[in-house]
Amino acid sequence: MSDKAVQDCYPEEFSHCYGCGRLNRDGMQIKSYWNGEECVCRYTAKPCYSGGVPGYSYGGLIGSLIDCHGTATASAAKLQAEGFTLDDHAPARFVTASLKVDFLKPTPLGEVLELRGRATEISNRKVVVTVTLSAGGVVCAKGDAVMVQLSPSTAL
Amino acid sequence: MSDKAVQDCYPEEFSHCYGCGRLNRDGMQIKSYWNGEECVCRYTAKPCYSGGVPGYSYGGLIGSLIDCHGTATASAAKLQAEGFTLDDHAPARFVTASLKVDFLKPTPLGEVLELRGRATEISNRKVVVTVTLSAGGVVCAKGDAVMVQLSPSTAL
Numbered sequence: 337m338s339d340k341a342v343q344d345c346y347p348e349e350f351s352h353c354y355g356c357g358r359l360n361r362d363g364m365q366i367k368s369y370w371n372g373e374e375c376v377c378r379y380t381a382k383p384c385y386s387g388g389v390p391g392y393s394y395g396g397l398i399g400s401l402i403d404c405h406g407t408a409t410a411s412a413a414k415l416q417a418e419g420f421t422l423d424d425h426a427p428a429r430f431v432t433a434s435l436k437v438d439f440l441k442p443t444p445l446g447e448v449l450e451l452r453g454r455a456t457e458i459s460n461r462k463v464v465v466t467v468t469l470s471a472g473g474v475v476c477a478k479g480d481a482v483m484v485q486l487s488p489s490t491a492l
Numbered sequence: 493m494s495d496k497a498v499q500d501c502y503p504e505e506f507s508h509c510y511g512c513g514r515l516n517r518d519g520m521q522i523k524s525y526w527n528g529e530e531c532v533c534r535y536t537a538k539p540c541y542s543g544g545v546p547g548y549s550y551g552g553l554i555g556s557l558i559d560c561h562g563t564a565t566a567s568a569a570k571l572q573a574e575g576f577t578l579d580d581h582a583p584a585r586f587v588t589a590s591l592k593v594d595f596l597k598p599t600p601l602g603e604v605l606e607l608r609g610r611a612t613e614i615s616n617r618k619v620v621v622t623v624t625l626s627a628g629g630v631v632c633a634k635g636d637a638v639m640v641q642l643s644p645s646t647a648l
Binding site for chain 1: 502505506507508509510511513516518519540541542543544545546550551552553555556557559560585587588589590591592593594595642
């Protein structure tokens with residue numbers, strides 16, 4: 337466990353993502369924290385990320401959050417499985433092979449969205465994750481993704 | 493068939509989406525054209541929509557494009573199934589119930605991305621669509637989505 341966000345520990349060359357890259361000044365810069373079992377992110381979206389009807393999120397934002405938080409979940413879970421923490425190793429970077437999102441309820445804008453991710457399978461270079469996205473304690477969307485490791489984790 | 497983009501025909505109250513809303517000034521404003529069989533969109537993304545590595549798209553953009561183009565595909569296919577065109581009826585607005593994206597290859601930024609969508613099933617309020625996303629003739633991602641009708645189509 338660590339107080340550091342997963343994304344703040346990615347190697348610099350992999351830190352330009354619009355959704356989660358700390359070096360992308362125009363992006364969303366979401367932060368995901370690993371608590372030993374789950375990866376948690378809280379994010380309040382700007383009003384411009386509206387769906388067709390103002391006040392609710394567009395589907396692409398929901399997919400983006402689940403995708404970026406899912407890769408962070410994979411990174412953190414794999415790092416722990418290797419016996420390390422974010423304090424002593426840079427996490428491996430994962431990319432998404434496939435992503436399935438179920439949109440359960442309209443997702444409001446202007447309030448905190450909470451993402452919780454878990455790894456359900458960790459094999460050699462593949463981590464399967466499941467993510468929920470909630471608003472005000474209500475699950476609005478669920479995601480399942482297969483993540484593939486791009487880089488090895490690196491001793492700091 | 494019509495020369496109009498599907499998104500330019502959505503009722504005003506459903507036209508604020510970050511991905512495809514013509515009234516969202518900060519958004520991507522993608523345009524999808526129905527040719528009688530397929531819905532086609534060409535879009536060149538801004539550099540800020542980078543993935544972890546600059547020069548390639550972030551996964552969320554790919555999901556957003558497939559999602560918004562998928563809803564347009566559903567709208568246009570349903571309108572045609574009802575015997576109308578975009579020239580005489582406003583299309584029904586669809587929302588996404590579920591979306592599955594397979595990321596097949598890295599998707600480059602700075603070149604035209606081409607989306608092609610087809611409806612594979614049209615029932616009462618549900619349309620199932622399949623969408624490909626290509627760059628330079630190479631399919632980089634595929635999507636399958638279940639779309640649900642929000643509003644009836646409306647005579648102009």
